[in-house]
Amino acid sequence: MLQELGDKLDGVLRKLKGHGKLTEKNIADSMRDIRRALLEADVNYKVAKQFINDVEQRALGQEVIKSITPGQMVVKIIHDELAKLMGEKDVPVNFGNALPGVLMLCGLQGSGKTTLAGKLAFHFRKKGRNPLLVAADIYRPAAIDQLKLVGNAINVPVHAEDIQDALTIAKNGIDYARKHMMDTVIIDTAGRLHIDEKMMQEVKNIKNTVKPSEILFVADAMTGQDAVKSAKAFAEYLDFDGVVLTKMDGDARGGAALSIRAVTNKPIKFISTGEKVEQLETFHPDRIASRILGMGDVVSLVERAQETIDQEKAATLEKRLRRQEFTLEDFFDQLQQIKKMGPLQDILSMIPGAQNKALKNLNVDEGALVRVEAIINSMTTDERRSPHIINGSRRKRIARGSGTSVQEVNRLLNQFTMMRKMMKQMNRGGGRMRMPLGF
Amino acid sequence: MLNVFSKLSKGLAKTRAGLVDSISTVVRGRRIDDNVLDELEELLILSDVGIDTADKIIKDIRDRARREGVISETDVMTILKEDIVSLFVHSAEHAPSTVSARPHVISVVGVNGTGKTTTIGKLANRFQQQGAKVLLAAADTFRAAAVDQLHIWATRSHADIIHSQPGADPASVAFDALKAAISREVDILLIDTAGRLHTKANLMAELSKIHNVLKRHIPEAPHEVLLVLDATTGQNGLSQARQFAQAVHVTGLVLTKLDGTAKGGIVFSIARELNIPVRYIGVGEGIDDLAEFNAESFVEALFQ
Numbered sequence: 087m088l089q090e091l092g093d094k095l096d097g098v099l100r101k102l103k104g105h106g107k108l109t110e111k112n113i114a115d116s117m118r119d120i121r122r123a124l125l126e127a128d129v130n131y132k133v134a135k136q137f138i139n140d141v142e143q144r145a146l147g148q149e150v151i152k153s154i155t156p157g158q159m160v161v162k163i164i165h166d167e168l169a170k171l172m173g174e175k176d177v178p179v180n181f182g183n184a185l186p187g188v189l190m191l192c193g194l195q196g197s198g199k200t201t202l203a204g205k206l207a208f209h210f211r212k213k214g215r216n217p218l219l220v221a222a223d224i225y226r227p228a229a230i231d232q233l234k235l236v237g238n239a240i241n242v243p244v245h246a247e248d249i250q251d252a253l254t255i256a257k258n259g260i261d262y263a264r265k266h267m268m269d270t271v272i273i274d275t276a277g278r279l280h281i282d283e284k285m286m287q288e289v290k291n292i293k294n295t296v297k298p299s300e301i302l303f304v305a306d307a308m309t310g311q312d313a314v315k316s317a318k319a320f321a322e323y324l325d326f327d328g329v330v331l332t333k334m335d336g337d338a339r340g341g342a343a344l345s346i347r348a349v350t351n352k353p354i355k356f357i358s359t360g361e362k363v364e365q366l367e368t369f370h371p372d373r374i375a376s377r378i379l380g381m382g383d384v385v386s387l388v389e390r391a392q393e394t395i396d397q398e399k400a401a402t403l404e405k406r407l408r409r410q411e412f413t414l415e416d417f418f419d420q421l422q423q424i425k426k427m428g429p430l431q432d433i434l435s436m437i438p439g440a441q442n443k444a445l446k447n448l449n450v451d452e453g454a455l456v457r458v459e460a461i462i463n464s465m466t467t468d469e470r471r472s473p474h475i476i477n478g479s480r481r482k483r484i485a486r487g488s489g490t491s492v493q494e495v496n497r498l499l500n501q502f503t504m505m506r507k508m509m510k511q512m513n514r515g516g517g518r519m520r521m522p523l524g525f
Numbered sequence: 526m527l528n529v530f531s532k533l534s535k536g537l538a539k540t541r542a543g544l545v546d547s548i549s550t551v552v553r554g555r556r557i558d559d560n561v562l563d564e565l566e567e568l569l570i571l572s573d574v575g576i577d578t579a580d581k582i583i584k585d586i587r588d589r590a591r592r593e594g595v596i597s598e599t600d601v602m603t604i605l606k607e608d609i610v611s612l613f614v615h616s617a618e619h620a621p622s623t624v625s626a627r628p629h630v631i632s633v634v635g636v637n638g639t640g641k642t643t644t645i646g647k648l649a650n651r652f653q654q655q656g657a658k659v660l661l662a663a664a665d666t667f668r669a670a671a672v673d674q675l676h677i678w679a680t681r682s683h684a685d686i687i688h689s690q691p692g693a694d695p696a697s698v699a700f701d702a703l704k705a706a707i708s709r710e711v712d713i714l715l716i717d718t719a720g721r722l723h724t725k726a727n728l729m730a731e732l733s734k735i736h737n738v739l740k741r742h743i744p745e746a747p748h749e750v751l752l753v754l755d756a757t758t759g760q761n762g763l764s765q766a767r768q769f770a771q772a773v774h775v776t777g778l779v780l781t782k783l784d785g786t787a788k789g790g791i792v793f794s795i796a797r798e799l800n801i802p803v804r805y806i807g808v809g810e811g812i813d814d815l816a817e818f819n820a821e822s823f824v825e826a827l828f829q
Contacts, residue, residue: 195640196638196782200669225810227678228671239669308762310573310757311570311572312759336724337761339761
C-alpha cells in the first residue's frame with residue numbers, strides 16, 4: 087500500500103540528503119522528480135503542481151539554508167507538506183447525540199460501498215454500538231441480496247424492502263432502528279455517476295429527509311485523474327463529512343487520496359484493505375505520510391500489537407523462557423499471535439526502513455506460516471512438548487499428516503533447536519528477553 | 526436501436542468534449558511554444574494517459590515544431606491522432622480471429638468493482654440478439670450475491686446459466702459449465718470470475734487454475750480472455766493489465782463506465798506497453814450500453 091510512491095520518493099530524497107549544500111538547481115531537479123512520482127501515483131495534475139510549489143518555496147527559504155543538514159530539512163518539509171495535504175489530524179466519525187446515529191454511504195459504481203457497509207457495521211459493533219444496515223440500492227441487480235448476505239455473515243440485521251423507492255426504505259429503516267432500540271444506522275446507497283443529475287438528486291433527497299449525522303464518500307484507491315471531478319461533484323451535492331478509500335491492499339499508489347482531500351478539504355476517515363470484514367483501518371494522516379516516506383509507522387505497529395496480543399499469555403511465555411521450558415506449543419501460540427496482527431506484508435510496511443529494496447524484494451510467503459502450523463498440528467502432544475523424541479519414522483508420519491515433506495519438518499525442528507540454543511545463551515548472559523518472534 | 530446509438534454517442538461525446546475541446550482551446554491561434562506544450566501535457570495527463578505516453582506525444586510535437594518552425598493547430602491534432610492510432614493499430618493485430626470454435630469460451634476477468642458481471646450481461650444479450658446460443662457460468666463463488674446478480678442478467682438476456690453453491694470451487698463451476706456447453710451445443714460460453722486484486726498471488730493462481738481446467742477439455746479454451754477495466758482507473762490500470770496478462774493470456778480489454786467524465790486514457794499506455802487491444806466499451810447500466818471498440822473511430826471521435 088502506497089509503497090511504490092514511497093519507493094519513488096525514497097530515491098529522490100536519498101539524493102537530497104546526500105548534498106552537503108543545496109543549490110537552486112539541485113532543488114529544482116528534485117522537485118521535477120517528485121512531480122513525476124506524484125503524477126505516476128495519480129495525484130491530480132493541479133494538486134501536484136501546488137504541492138511542488140509549496141515545497142519549493144519553503145525549501146528555498148531561510149530555514150533550509152541556515153540548517154546544517156539542508157537535505158534532511160527538505161525531507162522534513164516534504165513530510166510536513168504531505169501530512170498537511172492529507173489533513174493534519176484524525177477526524178473520527180461523529181454520531182453526536184442523534185439516536186439513532188445515521189451514517190450514509192455514497193459513491194460511484196464499483197467503489198465498494200456494500201462491502202464497506204458490512205465492515206463499518208462490524209467496526210461500530212466492536213466499539214459497543216448496535217448497528218442496523220439499510221439496503222437503499224434499488225438499482226443494481228442483487229445489491230439488496232448482497233447486503234443481506236453481508237449482514238448475515240456478521241449477525242447484523244438488514245432492513246430491506248421490495249419497493250422502488252430508496253427514500254422510503256431509508257426512512258423506514260431509521261424508524262425500525264428507533265423501534266428496536268438500535269443506536270446506529272448505516273445506509274448503503276446505489277452507485278451513481280456524479281453527472282447523473284436525477285440520481286444525484288435522489289441521494290440529495292435522502293440526505294435532506296433523513297439528515298444523516300455522517301455522510302461518507304467511498305472512493306476506489308485506484309482512481310486516476312477523474313477522482314477530483316467525482317469527489318467535487320459529490321461534495322457539492324451532499325457536502326459529505328469524510329472519505330473512505332477502498333482497495334488499498336492493491337499496489338495503487340494512492341494519489342487519489344491526496345487529490346480528493348486537497349480539492350474537497352474533507353478528511354479521509356478510513357481505509358479499507360482487504361476482502362475480510364475486519365480489514366478496515368482508521369486513517370491517520372501523519373502516520374501515512376511517514377509510511378510513504380519510508381519512515382515507518384511504529385505507533386500503528388505498537389497499537390496493533392497491544393490490540394491483538396494477549397498480555398497474560400505474553401507474561402507466562404516470558405516466565406517459561408526464563409526457565410528454559412520453551413516448547414513447540416509455545417512457538418505455535420506465538421505464531422497465532424503474530425497472525426492475528428494481520429498480513430505480514432502489512433506489518434513489515436510499518437517498520438522503519440522497511441521501504442528499502444532488500445526488504446521489499448523479500449516476498450513474504452504467508453503460506454509458509456500455514457505449513458509450519460500444519461506441521462505442528464500433525465504432532466502429538468508429547469512430541470510438541472519434547473521435540474527430541476521425534477525420530478525418523480515420526481518425521482515421516484508428521485510430513486504425511488501435514489501434507490509437507492520430511493525436509494520441511496527437519497527444517498522446522500532445526501530452527502526450533504537453534505532458537506532454544508539462542509535463548510539459553512541469552513539467559514546465561516542475563517539479558518532481558520521479551521517476546522522473541524522467532525524470525 | 527436508435528436509442529442505443531444516441532446513448533453511445535452521448536457517452537463518447539463527454540469524453541470527446543473533455544479532451545478535444547480543451548485541446549482546441551489550448552492550441553487555437555497560438556504559436557506552439559513551451560507554454561502551449563505544457564498545457565497540452567496537462568490535458569493528456571488529466572486524461573490518465575500517463576506521464577510516459579504524454580511525454581512521448583509532446584516530444585513528437587516539439588520535434589516537429591522545431592523542424593518546421595511554425596505548426597498549426599491542425600498539425601498538432603494530426604500528430605496526436607497519428608501517435609495514438611499507431612498504438613492501437615499495432616495492438617489490434619493481436620485481436621483474436623472471429624468466432625470459429627463451438628463452444629467459443631470467453632473468460633471475463635478483472636479487479637473488484639470494474640463491472641465484470643454487468644459486462645457479461647450485456648455481452649450475453651448482444652450475442653443472443655445475433656442469434657447465438659449463450660451459456661453463462663457463475664464462477665464468482667466468492668462475492669456475496671454475485672450469483673444472484675448474474676441470474677438476473679441471464680433472465681434479461683434470455684441466456685442459460687450454470688451455477689453452484691456460494692464458496693464452491695470456481696474451477697469446478699467453470700468445468701461443469703464447459704461440459705454443459707458442449708452437451709447443449711451452445712455457441713458461446715461466458716465465464717464470470719470473481720473480482721481479484723492483481724497483487725494477490727494466490728487469487729491470480731486460482732485464475733490460472735480455472736483456465737487450466739478448461740484447457741483439459743478443450744486445449745484452445747478459453748478462446749478469449751477479456752480484462753475488464755474501469756475507465757476511472759488511473760496509472761494502476763497498467764499494473765492490473767501487466768499482472769493479469771502474466772497470469773492468464775489476456776486477449777482483449779473492456780473499458781467500462783465511459784459514460785462518466787473519465788477518459789480511460791490508461792488504455793493508450795496499455796496498448797503501448799502490452800499490445801492488448803480494447804475490444805468493447807461500456808457506456809451505461811442498460812443492457813444495450815455496450816459497443817464494439819473501433820480504434821480508428823474512437824480516436825477519430827476523440828480528436829475530430
